[in-house]
Amino acid sequence: MPTHVAIIMDGNVRWAEKRHLSRLKGHRAGTENIRRVVETFGQSGVKYLTLYAFSTENWQRPRSEVKELMQILASVIGRETKEMHQRGIRLRHLGRLDRLPGRLQEEVAKSIELTRNNDRMTLSVAFDYGGRAEIVEAARRLLHENADPDALDEEAFGRHLYTDGLPDPDLIIRTAGEMRLSNFLLWQSAYSEYYFTPVYWPDFDAEEVRKALLAFSQRARNFGA
Ligand code: IPE
Ligand code: IPE
Ligand code: MG
Numbered sequence: 001m002p003t004h005v006a007i008i009m010d011g012n013v014r015w016a017e018k019r020h021l022s023r024l025k026g027h028r029a030g031t032e033n034i035r036r037v038v039e040t041f042g043q044s045g046v047k048y049l050t051l052y053a054f055s056t057e058n059w060q061r062p063r064s065e066v067k068e069l070m071q072i073l074a075s076v077i078g079r080e081t082k083e084m085h086q087r088g089i090r091l092r093h094l095g096r097l098d099r100l101p102g103r104l105q106e107e108v109a110k111s112i113e114l115t116r117n118n119d120r121m122t123l124s125v126a127f128d129y130g131g132r133a134e135i136v137e138a139a140r141r142l143l144h145e146n147a148d149p150d151a152l153d154e155e156a157f158g159r160h161l162y163t164d165g166l167p168d169p170d171l172i173i174r175t176a177g178e179m180r181l182s183n184f185l186l187w188q189s190a191y192s193e194y195y196f197t198p199v200y201w202p203d204f205d206a207e208e209v210r211k212a213l214l215a216f217s218q219r220a221r222n223f224g225a
Contacts, residue, residue, distance in 0.1 A: 001217070009033075122166065
């Protein structure tokens with residue numbers, strides 16, 4: 001069983017187009033799916049789940065869609081935090097907070113604070129996340145700290161990333177048939193296993209979770225040794 005599963009939740013719009021629905025309906029259906037997937041991975045004993053919800057590149061989408069995605073995040077946080085807390089889930093955010101609407105920043109901070117001592121599962125939401133931005137930010141912080149260049153190693157560098165304290169993902173899942181990382185967890189995915197499925201994110205159900213975990217269990221991981 002993987003300790004940490006990270007998911008690139010892709011295909012909301014194609015799911016909607018197939019049904020002659022709006023892009024917004026697709027994103028809503030994708031959001032509805034999050035609860036189900038969190039529950040299924042939780043039951044399987046996965047301790048860390050990370051969801052890629054909005055990339056640094058996604059700002060280039062139509063302004064109305066960006067606004068909708070922000071509203072979706074706001075409503076999810078408002079609606080789900082209490083339940084996640086009751087179920088022992090610790091929430092984290094990966095990425096930049098400073099470009100999100102002010103109220104949303106506060107809501108995210110409040111959810112993180114409320115759930116900080118939970119230990120059944122850690123759910124990290126990558127929102128305004130970019131792997132390259134994360135690495136550059138880490139380098140910038142090290143320079144600001146006047147870190148000793150000769151003392152810098154991979155572990156020390158890793159502590160300056162958004163994912164400080166999280167284990168590297170064992171399994172990265174991408175839905176909707178695309179086989180690329182799209183700037184997700186570039187540093188952390190060095191030894192991850194990848195699982196790609198043509199299934200669109202809103203259709204990625206408990207059965208699909210089971211298939212992904214089965215595929216993972218059949219991989220031989222050598223870590224170069
Ligand atoms: C993933 O679905 C959600 C986000 C990137 C916010 P898409 O919106 O990328 O849907 P497709 O890939 O165009 O179908
Ligand atoms: C990647 O999906 C980002 C998220 C799932 C949040 P995209 O749909 O934005 O990626 P590209 O543009 O197909 O690479
Ligand atoms: Mg996409």
